[in-house]
Amino acid sequence: MNKVFLFPLVLVMLLMYLNDRKSLNSAPAVNRWISRVLYVISIGIWLYGTSTKSSVYVATWLSHFINMWLPPAL
Template identity: 75%
Template structure:
């Protein structure tokens, strides 16, 4: 794994969480859960992207997943 790229991301995510923690704690429970899950997912995507040499990237999977809910006119 390329830790040179992992540490700045983890530090940026920690900084963002520390900055947003007051608004996250004041949010409804569902929003708190969603925001924390998004933080974890983004870290997981970054770790996967930096640790594999696969030609299929997570962004491709996410785009196909999102396309299922978008209307075809967009």
């Protein structure tokens, strides 16, 4: 996978964080914590996906983990 094509995704994520910074600072502490953890997890998934040659995609097993927390029918 070419890292050059994934660079715009990281740039957009950074711009989203900078754009949401004021609203995050005024949000309750729990929401700030969850939002920042999700940003860090997203960056970690991106780094793992671009630094390994593995065929195991983090988003796949992460979606199975998230699926356990969702209600049966949305």
